[in-house]
Amino acid sequence: MGVLPAFRLHRPTTLAQALELVNDDRMPYAGGTELLLAMKEGLLRPTHLVDLKGIGSLRDVRESGSGVSIGALVTHTQAADHPIVVDRLAGLAAVLNRVGNPRVRATGTLAGNLCFAEPRSDVAAALIALGGEVEIASAEGRRAMAVEDFVIGPYTTALEQGELVTGILVPVQPDLRFAYLKHQTTERPTLGVAAAANSHCSLVVGAVGFAPQVFRSPSPSDLDPSAIADRVEVVPDLTGSEEYKRHLVEVYVRRAVAALGGRR
Amino acid sequence: MIGLDTVEIAPRINGRETVLEVPVRMTLAEMLRDRLGLYGVKVSCEMQVCGVCTVLVDGQPVSSCTFLAADTDGRRVLTVEGLAEGDRLHPIQQAFVDRFALQCGFCTPGFIMMTKHLLERSPLPDREEIVEHFDGNLCRCTGYAPIIEAVQDAAGRLGRRGS
Structure with missing residues (x-):
């Protein structure tokens, strides 16, 4: 059995305590579905883990202004089952119910999913299309940032030293049409296409490149699947060649456009 | 600290x-x-x-x-x-035995615990729901078909027991 490298565990019970503790070597820890794997593989070797699970204020799902705020400790399963999410963000709930497998969903948090910035994250692609924001706290105060700006590359976010993600804010737009289509043959998707439209349209191509790629247009019908398939950055790997993945992108973008009522 | x-x-x-x-x-x-x-x-x-x-x-x-x-x-x-009560297997375990839903048995405890979770959440799952629930469980012996049958069988047994 692979053994986790040695570390020391901190258990703050308030956000202020946690903010005093975290730095590059003291990593925030919640579900651990990505972090503990990376530690077992030797890819990450923090000497301290700061367990955020004792901070009750990060567990809430609540309506916040015109959106829904999902606390940093909320797991994929908890969010997908939460009445507010089911009622106001049914499209997101459907995405969450298909992330990874039931064990990953029951343990892993949405915030952790974004912070790990795995290029094939379903959640990142969906939240970008939905216009989601990341709520961030530091000793200096609080700020919010679009998920699109937060996820800047593979396993890389715009989070700065001393900052913690406290939650995710997803706007609720009753007239929004949303679709998420993915192609998946292993534990992570080969391609995920998220699309949302009301008075304007956002389409996000996830999983095939180093980070989710966003395309905007006035309406779904203005999106050109073939042009998008030519333009996206594609990383070939064991799940497919560049040519194959570009083909998939074209097919799935066309399907997403159709799902939103576009004509192509 | x-x-x-x-x-x-x-x-x-x-x-x-x-x-x-x-x-x-x-x-x-x-x-x-x-x-x-x-x-x-x-x-x-x-x-x-x-x-x-x-x-x-x-x-x-x-x-x-x-x-x-x-x-x-x-x-x-x-x-x-x-799961078992003394020598009496849990209905899920008994269904796996009766439906030959194992061969080498290495994956079986995982499938059984996943089945327990599924049937608590959804007492009468359809085939699609069962297949999706096992997205993260691998079996290299059975080809999965007997496992799906065992879950449906267990759902019936637990339903009868509960009623």
């Missing part, structure tokens, strides 16, 4: 209150197997992909290979050893 190296935890394991001191780096699978001799918990991929190490924590399925034992303090942990 030097942090903890070991923690004392008090999980309820298969219905029994247990107090242990564990290193913080110890996984739940290591604790269950090496400290408590619960060898029904298997370990294979160690990447949350294969499902053989599945146990339930407060009713939720977790991959015990990458779950800290420290995080089970005050929580209910259920392994395959906690």
